[in-house]
Structures are given as C-alpha cells and as structure tokens.
Amino acid sequence: MLTKAAVTYGKAEPFRVTEITVDDPNPGEVLVRLVGSGICHTDLLAQDQSYPVPLPAVLGHEGSGVVEKIGLGVTSIQPGDHVVLSYSSCGACANCLSGKAYACEQFYALNFEGKMADGTCRLHEGHQHLSNFFGQASFAHHAVVSARNVVKVPKDVPLEMLGPLGCGIQTGSGAVLNKLKPAPGSSIVIFGTGTVGLSAIMAANVAHCGVILAVDVQENRLELARELGATHTINAKEQNVVETIMGITGKGVHYAIETSGRPENTRKAVDSLAVLGTAVQIGGSALGTEVTLDMNTILFERNLNGFLMGESVPQLYIPMLIALYKQGKFPFDKLIKYYSLEEINQAVQDSKNGTTIKPVIKLG
Known part of the structure; x- marks a missing residue:
C-alpha cells in the first residue's frame, strides 16, 4: 500500500x-x-x-x-x-x-x-x-x-x-520504578529535564522520594520539574552542581540518574552519590564517547549502571503508566x-x- x-x-x-x-x-x-x-x-x-x-x-x-x-x-x-x-x-x-x-x-x-x-x-x-x-x-x-x-x-x-x-517516558520512569526502586523518603537527583528526566521526576514522586533534585540549564524546564514533583532545582549555569547537592543532602544522594548523554554529567552524577549510592546512565551519545571517573570515588561502594528501555516488559509496564495517568499521578x-x-x-x-x-x- x-x-x-x-x-x-x-x-x-x-x-x-x-x-x-x-x-x-x-x-x-x-x-x-x-x-x-x-x-x-x-x-x-x-x-x-x-x-x-x-x-x-x-x-x-x-x-x-x-x-x-x-x-x-x-x-x-x-x-x-x-x-x-x-x-x-x-x-x-x-x-x-x-x-x-x-x-x-x-x-x-x-x-x-x-x-x-x-x-x-x-x-x-x-x-x-x-x-x-x-x-x-x-x-x-x-x-x-x-x-x-x-x-x-x-x-x-x-x-x-x-x-x-x-521509549522516552518508559525509560525515564522505569529507571526509578524498575531499576532503582527507591525507598520512601530517599534522595535522588536527575540530570537533564527533557522527556526522560521529567518522567523520572514524576516516577520519583510516585515512589514517595523525600528529596528530588533536578539539574538543567534551562529555567523553563526547571520550572516544569518543580511542578511535576522536584523538591529542589539546580541551574548548572549558575551553581556548582555537586557542591549544591552536597549542601542540600549533607552526604550526597542515594540515587542519581543521568539523562543528557553528556559525559561531564555522568561524572557529576557519580560524584554526587553518598556511600552505597547508585547512578544510572540513560542518556545516549555518539558511539565511542568516553567518561572519566575518580577510581577512589567508586571504590567506596558507589555504583554506575547502564540502563535500557525502562528495564520493562512493555505489555505490562505501559498499561500501568496509563493507569497512573488516569489516577492523576503521572x-x-x-x-x-x-x-x-x-x-x-x-x-x-x-x-x-x-x-x-x-x-x-x-x-x-
């Protein structure tokens, strides 16, 4: 046809x-x-x-x-x-x-x-x-x-x-609900507030995270992040991101999600973790893109994981997201x-x- x-x-x-x-x-x-x-x-x-x-x-x-x-x-x-x-x-x-x-x-x-x-x-x-x-x-x-x-x-x-x-909404929300599964009251930072990042913020709100930080360089996106559940926003053009996160949390976050595909943000995501914290890399970049980490940072039980497609079974997960939407929660x-x-x-x-x-x- x-x-x-x-x-x-x-x-x-x-x-x-x-x-x-x-x-x-x-x-x-x-x-x-x-x-x-x-x-x-x-x-x-x-x-x-x-x-x-x-x-x-x-x-x-x-x-x-x-x-x-x-x-x-x-x-x-x-x-x-x-x-x-x-x-x-x-x-x-x-x-x-x-x-x-x-x-x-x-x-x-x-x-x-x-x-x-x-x-x-x-x-x-x-x-x-x-x-x-x-x-x-x-x-x-x-x-x-x-x-x-x-x-x-x-x-x-x-x-x-x-x-x-x-894809995008499944991936961002799945990083929280399927991969990290944060306990109520835990802390999380999301780097990048496009579709994937904002979906992660909405999911963190569904999961009852206590501190939800959003990092971006565009104020209109950070404003929407606050509307969708972020408790704190950080404009990376105006603030030192890692220092600000440490100032808010005292010891770093339990979880970090990197959605922008920028290797410098992957480094900041790992550096912002508390001991035993986990960072998830979602954002894609050109093949061959590399990131540099301080080995001693990850030595102290900090983790960096790759992540694909929300780690979901779409036939089960997507109807669940629609149900949350219909309830006004997503x-x-x-x-x-x-x-x-x-x-x-x-x-x-x-x-x-x-x-x-x-x-x-x-x-x-």
Whole structure:
C-alpha cells in the first residue's frame, strides 16, 4: 500500500515528506495505522549518524495507532485494537526468555540495522529499500511491526499522546520504578529535564522520594520539574552542581540518574552519590564517547549502571503508566506539544532548542 512518510536520505539532512510503499505484514507481524509518533533524542542521533542506521530510512520509534491487519500466527492483537509500539526483541535468546527482552542479545541488530527480524524490508520508495527504525519506523501514516513490539492499550485515553510511552517516558520512569526502586523518603537527583528526566521526576514522586533534585540549564524546564514533583532545582549555569547537592543532602544522594548523554554529567552524577549510592546512565551519545571517573570515588561502594528501555516488559509496564495517568499521578501529557508530519523539521528544531519538551507528530 502507499502511505506518506518522513524519510531521512543523508547524514544530518532534514526530513523529507514523501510517498512510500508499505508491504503487507508477514507472519508474526502487524500493520498499524499510526495516529501519533513522539520524536526522541535517539531519532536525532540516528538522523545525524551518531548511531549509523543505514540510510535512506524512515525513523521514529514512539508510535501509537490502530491495528489494521495481522499476519499469520498473531493471536494477541486484533484489527481495531489501540496500540503503542515499543522496542524490538528476538524472543528467543536467554535474556528474552528470562523476561529481560530490553537486554535482548539481538537488540542492536533488530533496532538499529534497518531490517525486520527475517532480514528483509517492508518499506520502499520505487525500487529503493528504506530502512526501518526499532522495527517500527513510525514517522509515517502506516507501519509494519513485529507483534512483539505491540502493546494493546485502553480506548478511553487519547491515542495520539500515548506513543512516547514506548521509549522516552518508559525509560525515564522505569529507571526509578524498575531499576532503582527507591525507598520512601530517599534522595535522588536527575540530570537533564527533557522527556526522560521529567518522567523520572514524576516516577520519583510516585515512589514517595523525600528529596528530588533536578539539574538543567534551562529555567523553563526547571520550572516544569518543580511542578511535576522536584523538591529542589539546580541551574548548572549558575551553581556548582555537586557542591549544591552536597549542601542540600549533607552526604550526597542515594540515587542519581543521568539523562543528557553528556559525559561531564555522568561524572557529576557519580560524584554526587553518598556511600552505597547508585547512578544510572540513560542518556545516549555518539558511539565511542568516553567518561572519566575518580577510581577512589567508586571504590567506596558507589555504583554506575547502564540502563535500557525502562528495564520493562512493555505489555505490562505501559498499561500501568496509563493507569497512573488516569489516577492523576503521572501527568505526562504536560510534556507534549503536537505538530503535523509536514512540520517535523520545526518540531526537531524546537526540541533541540528546548522550547518543546516532547514533540509528537499527529498523524490521524
């Protein structure tokens, strides 16, 4: 079938909206009519080839929409279902079989190498194959995805806003609720108050953390962080971050989350920990980016962990986040601003300059 998509043709080139062909779903796959797609920092890393996704490609990995067709063997999803699309995983490796699909041994190949699990493409422009992204390529009006990517969601919540739950919001909140699991009253600092960081702040509030610190350089984002539950905010342009954290806590924080992908913030996150504290690295950077740590800081029982995709089972975790939203405990809609597909390059620019927290391309 023909559909409209935003295609990335060359390194760091603007998206170009054009008509492409989408194949029917193969066995184990689903055709989805998209109504919304968030723009994530990871899309931009692929666009500028910091993550070398084969080009040309249709990026986008925070899609939401309505199922139109299912391939042979798909039983958990039916046409007409409202769904959110998340990451790809093989379902067969030891990590997937133990319920840790976010650590799938084939994660990079399935999400970044541009082809479906069988090594073929579903997207074409004339005789040119187009790479997909995260097995969904959601910067388009239609996408073919693996049934493993698909999360059925309730129909009583606006579908167009749910896509970011599949990556950024799932990741930030999962760092708190799935990875760190802080005790009530504990202290936590979040470096970066974009979508991922603000999702972590909302989750820290759900977890009843006593001290929730937010670090950024943009005052409008810090203001929103306070609205969403931060007890303290630190403007890194105006204050010494580690000294300020120590002044507030007396001994450092129990937990730190780094969402910006800046190695200097990873160092500050570790340096701000109390003894026995744990820092989590979420933010991605160009391949090969390195960080320097003081060995004696981590020697004293301080920990730094990598982290992917909220360490969640999306089919269980995303409906839980929606339930928290409906209870008024997780107001992620406050992060979102909508754009049309034709406005995608403006949406990217607004995200880069910080005027929009979470741009969502409205497709329905």
